[in-house]
Amino acid sequence: MTDTPPPSGHAEPAAPATVYIVDDDEGVRHSLAALLLARGHLPLSFGSGPDFLQAADLSQPGCVLLDLRMDGMSGLQVFEDMQRRGTVLKVVFLSAHGELSSAVAAVKQGAVDWLEKPCNEHTLLTAVARAAQLSAEAAERAQRRRAQRDRWNALSPRQQEVALQLATGLSSKEAARALTQRTPERPIDPRTVDTHRSAIFLKLDIRSSHELGMLVEDLGLSATPPRAA
Incomplete structure (x- = not known):
């Protein structure tokens, strides 16, 4: 210079x-x-x-x-x-x-x-x-980012699983189907996904799946976790 x-x-x-x-x-x-x-x-x-x-x-x-x-x-x-x-x-x-x-x-x-x-x-x-x-x-x-991580960690493991599906833009019905296929021993229906969605949005202080997708990306989380063994 x-x-x-x-x-x-x-x-x-x-x-x-x-x-x-x-x-x-x-x-x-x-x-x-x-x-x-x-x-x-x-x-x-x-x-x-x-x-x-x-x-x-x-x-x-x-x-x-x-x-x-x-x-x-x-x-x-x-x-x-x-x-x-x-x-x-x-x-x-x-x-x-x-x-x-x-x-x-x-x-x-x-x-x-x-x-x-x-x-x-x-x-x-x-x-x-x-x-x-x-x-x-x-x-x-x-x-x-630290505040976002703390809020994410406050979610239950199941809520995190649901959140990762919703972050991709899936509807409640699609997310329920994907999660049930991923873990057949723990089936979930769309109404339960809706309940989780409300709790997730409240805990993360967000208002849409788009915001959820950006948060997941900011935290470096995978929105499509591998199928459980």
Whole structure:
């Protein structure tokens, strides 16, 4: 990414964000922290990847300014560890000259951006604001998914079976037939499916089979479970 001078005029200040600075250069950490603090952000500095991973709350939104090349655990290794843990934090890589291919590869793997050192203040702050916004959106989606999962888990096993059938758009009669064929030892009639449908919609706080289908998809559930042995 080529640094460009800030445009004329004054941009609206970005919302305050938690910004982790992970760099083994103490001077870089201090200068970045001073800049971010002056702009209202909360900078937290770490001299190594392991220190950051041990202390950071990966479930809360924020931005990580991550040095691509560090002694010991590299920035890419830190990034990969964060992804395995399912963090909502978003990463902006800081790279030195000659590390273009690695930086571009990191962006393709999910990093928000990469900045070549040294970068100007406007470029850095813009990247931080974008990463923080994307992280906040990811945290909101994760929270919504957890709530959906909790509501799904509140369904009885039979209600979950019925819900998976209704999520495909089947009518109560069709769902009853499919479930009876799947488990002949536990036949079910359409009226019982209707009763389950009402309870399912109430517990999941939805109003239609279409919403149910979207919820099942969001949770990564299979709408057509395999036939029971």
